[in-house]
Amino acid sequence: LCREKANAGHLTNFEVLDFLRTRGAKTDPMGCLGAVAASECKVYEYLLKIPACNQTRESVTEFANRCEGFKLTDADKQNIINWRPTSVADVYALISEIVKQII
C-alpha cells in the first residue's frame, strides 16, 4: 500500500453516519446483508447511540459558520459537533486551553 495522503480530511460522526446510511446500513443485521459488511453495521449501531444520530447537515453547517467569530480550533469544533455539550461543565471539558480563549 502506498499512502498518498494519510489525512485527506476529518469527518464528523454525523457525516460518517450519513455515509453509512446512504450505503444501505440499517439496525436490522439481516436487512443490510450484501449492502454493507457486519463491521460497518457495528459502527452504524454505535453512531446511532451518540448525539450524531439526530443531527442534520444544515445544523452542522450552520454551527460551523456561526463559529467563525470565536477563536476555536478545528479540534474544538469537531469535539463540540460530535458530543453536543449541554452545560457549561461539558463545554469546559471539550475545549482545550479554555482559559486562554476566555482571556
Add this chain to the structure above:
Amino acid sequence: MFVLSQIEHNLPMPPHLLNRPLVDAIKAELERLLLDKVVANLGLCVSVYDILSVEGGFIFPGEGCSTYKVSFRLLMFRPFIGEVLVGKISGYDEKGLQVSLDFFSDICIPGHLMQFGTVRGEDGRWALKTEDGDELHLDTDDEIRFLVSSIKYPPIPVEQKEDDKPFAPMQINLDASADGF
C-alpha cells in the same frame, strides 16, 4: 474519530471477479483486503469511501490475474490526540481500566491517568474517593468520557505463548484526569 486516508495500491484482480463491472469488482476486492483491519499508522479501516482512479489492467507473465493501479480513499477510525470519546468500561486489571466502543475494544486508561483520587480496591475494582469520604466505583458497563492521550501500533509478535492476551494491532491510551472527565 474518523478520518479519510488516500491510498494508492497495485491490486491483483482474481479472474473469478472479472465478469462483474470493474469498479464493483475492485471495491469488493478492496473490502476483502482491508475492511475491519488495522493499517499501521493509519488506523482501523471502517469502509471504502470512494475510488478515485483505476489504471492499468496488465497481466504479468506467469499470473492469471490482471493488476490494476487503484487510487482510493478509505474511511479510517483514528481519533486524534486530544479528542474526547465516550465509551463503556469493559474490564479492569491492576494496570487500569479497559474501555470499549462497540466496534473497537483495545482502549485502556492506565491507573496514573485516571481522576486524582482513584484507587484500586481489594476486590480489584477501581474507585474514586471523593472529599466527602464516598467511594464512587467504576464498574463494567458504566459509560465513561475520556481524552485520547496516545495511539500505539505495536509490531506483530513472532511468537506467542498460550497465556498471552490476543494481539492488539492498535492500542489507544486515554487520559481521564482532566476536569470534566
